[in-house]
Amino acid sequence: MATEITTTLNIPDHVPPELVWDHDFDSFCRELDDPFLAASRMLDGPPIVWGRSVFFGRPAWILARHALIEEAFFRTEVFSSERITPDERSGMRMIPVGLDPPEHGKYRRILQPYFSPKSMRSMEGMVIETCDSLIAAIADKGHCEFIHDFAARLPNMVFLSMMGMPLDMLDQFIEWEQLLIRAKDDEVRTGAARSIMMYLNGFIAEQRKETTTELMRILLAAEVDGKPMADIDLLGTCFLLYVGGLDTVYSSLGWIFRYLAQDQDLQQRLRDNPKDIAAAVEEFERAYPVARPTRTVAQDCTFHGVPMRKGEFVILPTYIAGRDPAVYADPHRVDIDRKARNITFATGPHTCLGVFLAKREINIVIEAFLSRFRNIRVPDGGGYDYHVGGVFGVDRLPLEWDMPNDKGGL
Ligand code: HEM
Numbered sequence: 001m002a003t004e005i006t007t008t009l010n011i012p013d014h015v016p017p018e019l020v021w022d023h024d025f026d027s028f029c030r031e032l033d034d035p036f037l038a039a040s041r042m043l044d045g046p047p048i049v050w051g052r053s054v055f056f057g058r059p060a061w062i063l064a065r066h067a068l069i070e071e072a073f074f075r076t077e078v079f080s081s082e083r084i085t086p087d088e089r090s091g092m093r094m095i096p097v098g099l100d101p102p103e104h105g106k107y108r109r110i111l112q113p114y115f116s117p118k119s120m121r122s123m124e125g126m127v128i129e130t131c132d133s134l135i136a137a138i139a140d141k142g143h144c145e146f147i148h149d150f151a152a153r154l155p156n157m158v159f160l161s162m163m164g165m166p167l168d169m170l171d172q173f174i175e176w177e178q179l180l181i182r183a184k185d186d187e188v189r190t191g192a193a194r195s196i197m198m199y200l201n202g203f204i205a206e207q208r209k210e211t212t213t214e215l216m217r218i219l220l221a222a223e224v225d226g227k228p229m230a231d232i233d234l235l236g237t238c239f240l241l242y243v244g245g246l247d248t249v250y251s252s253l254g255w256i257f258r259y260l261a262q263d264q265d266l267q268q269r270l271r272d273n274p275k276d277i278a279a280a281v282e283e284f285e286r287a288y289p290v291a292r293p294t295r296t297v298a299q300d301c302t303f304h305g306v307p308m309r310k311g312e313f314v315i316l317p318t319y320i321a322g323r324d325p326a327v328y329a330d331p332h333r334v335d336i337d338r339k340a341r342n343i344t345f346a347t348g349p350h351t352c353l354g355v356f357l358a359k360r361e362i363n364i365v366i367e368a369f370l371s372r373f374r375n376i377r378v379p380d381g382g383g384y385d386y387h388v389g390g391v392f393g394v395d396r397l398p399l400e401w402d403m404p405n406d407k408g409g410l
Contacts, residue, residue, distance in 0.1 A: 011050070014307045021049040025062065025315070029388040036255075036288060036392070037332065040323035048306045051315075055294060060313035061306075066324035066343070068304065069316045072295060073348040076100050078303065079295035079314055081350060090197060095236040097244065100298075101349055107237070110222040110229075111353055114215055120356040123162070127361055130157045131368045139372060143379065143400035146257055147250070150365075151394075155249035158361065159242060164213035165203060173242075181247050182387060193239075200238045204231070215241075245354045247391050248290055249361055254386075254394025255288035256362065257369075259334060261378045261399055266336070271370045280336040281362050287334050289318035289344035290392045318344050319392055373401035 011020055032038040042049070042064040054060035063069050072079045083098045093099065096107040113119060134153055138144040156173050160166070179192035207216045219237060222229045229237075260267055270277050295314040302308070321343050323331040328340055345352035352358070369376060378384065382398040 012309065014309055015050045016306070019046055019048060019050050019306065021045070021051045021062070023051060024053040025051050026053075026388050029392070035386060035388050036319050036323060039317060039319050039388075039392075040331070042317075042320055043324055048304060054315055055313045058313060060294075060315050061297075061308060062315045062317065064317070064320050066321040066327045069318065069321045070343050070347055072303075072314065072316055073293075073343065073346050073350065076104075076298075076349060078298055078301050080298040081295060083294065083296065090194075090232075092197065092232055092236045092239065094240045095233055096353075097240055097350060098236075104349060106224050107229075107233070108349070108353070110218065110224075111237070114218055115353040115357065117356045120360060123158075123357065124360060124364070126161055127154075127158055127364050128368075130154060130161070131364050135368055135372065139403075142403065143398065146397040146399045147254055147394055148396075151250040151253040151257070151397075154253070154365065155246045155361065158357075159245055162213065162215055163203070163238070163241070164207070164216055169199075173246075177243070177246055180243065181390065181393075196242065197235060197239065200235055200242070201231075204234055204238065241354075244352075245358070247393060248354075249358050251290040251391050251393035252285065252288060252358070252362060253365060254397055255290070255392070256284045256366070257376075257399065258378070258384055258394060258397055259284065259288070260366070261376050261397075263334070264375060264377075266334070267370060267374075267376060269336075270366065271374070274367050274371075276336060277363050277366050278359075279339070280366065281359050282342070283334055283336045283338055283340075284362070285344040285359070286322050286328065286338070286340060286342040287332075288392075289322040289342065291344070291346075292317045292319070292390055293346060293350075318346070369401075372404075374404060376401045 011017070028041075029035045029039045042062065045064065047063070047065045047068055049062050049064065050059065051062050052059055054062060063072055080100050081098055081104070082100055083094065096104050096111070099107060131154060134150050134157075138149050144150060152174055153170065156170055156177070157167065160169060160173070176192045176196050179188055180196065183189045183192065208220060211217050211220055219229065219234055224233075266280070270280055293316045295316065297308045297310055297312045297314060299310050300308070308314070322328070325331050328338070345355040345358070376399055379398055379400045382400075384397045385395040387393055387395055
């Protein structure tokens with residue numbers, strides 16, 4: 001990666017000129033057909049750079065090594081999670097992800113038992129049923145547009161079911177989510193956030209009269225410092241569960257199926273040995289981390305020799321961490337026997353609460369497709385589209401497959 005020094009920028013005095021990186025981060029990640037390869041070119045440059053246009057067009061520090069990103073996840077006194085809400089006028093905080101310890105722990109504790117592996121196992125039946133119903137709608141066609149027909153729908157349906165919301169909200173939720181995450185225009189994004197907040201407010205009011213799910217029972221009964229959770233914090237919690245679990249799962253599914261569609265040997269191995277799917281999910285998460293958490297410098301400090309000032313943004317791109325050769329040999333190769341841990345779901349106090357749910361969802365989907373279809377592939381000339389930004393996601397992925405009885409046996 002060439003680090004360009006420029007004099008045309010408004011560079012703060014404390015930023016060492018050799019760390020100035022005069023690029024737009026999103027454009028840089030779009031320079032190749034594969035944004036993971038494109039982003040990982042940062043590993044050839046300095047471990048920390050000051051980027052001109054990194055966070056919604058604003059400058060930010062980028063930590064470009066696994067070790068630094070991992071450390072930053074733990075150093076909450078230096079890297080704060082308190083962040084801008086999707087609608088500044090609302091005063092809503094993203095709970096618990098937008099809070100720092102010790103306040104963060106008070107809210108995280110409320111959700112933790114619900115998201116435990118044991119509790120998530122009780123949701124498996126619902127996830128399998130949802131997955132099967134979506135596959136039933138496409139199976140006989142022999143092809144689908146995986147994102148529209150499947151990946152965007154599954155996590156939304158799981159969310160609706162978890163919350164106790166009506167399934168006929170599905171298309172509306174998908175539309176809001178697309179606007180919130182993809183719209184270029186700030187006004188459109190804020191408008192979508194307000195629509196979601198308005199819907200969630202009405203939903204919470206209804207649930208106060210008649211609570212229909214375990215998750216809502218936990219949230220409505222929750223106390224913080226001996227008082228019931230404030231309405232605005234309940235809203236912030238529901239809002240985070242909505243945005244935290246949808247885009248990430250469906251984006252991950254997109255990258256995983258794009259990879260799987262090019263590796264028939266792995267398809268067959270997992271078909272023959274469904275027990276290996278759990279290891280494959282770990283490796284896919286290592287190789288295709290979709291998120292780019294952000295922090296704000298909490299106090300003037302020097303981090304690994306780099307002077308940072310209070311209020312500056314810091315980006316922790318997990319997709320760079322997952323491809324760091326200092327941690328993973330041959331990092332761009334998918335090897336399900338690698339058995340390496342990853343920080344795709346973060347680490348430290350903000351470790352993803354939905355990690356067990358997400359991994360089970362992905363495991364169930366892979367098993368369901370492989371047990372029904374063989375030779376899953378991208379049709380000739382099919383291509384794919386993707387976007388970068390807060391999350392790396394696939395927008396369009398045409399797939400086709402053979403049915404077992406086309407030529408007999410899977
Ligand atoms: C492949 C799917 C997923 C990925 C890659 C992912 C990734 C992450 C990451 C990197 C964080 C840390 C954010 C930060 O430190 O700023 C996080 C936090 C969080 N995630 Fe996920 N996530 C996924 C799925 C889910 C699901 C399905 C849910 C829930 C339905 C969920 C709920 C949360 C919550 C509540 C937090 C905040 C935890 C806290 O601040 O203590 N995530 N996730």
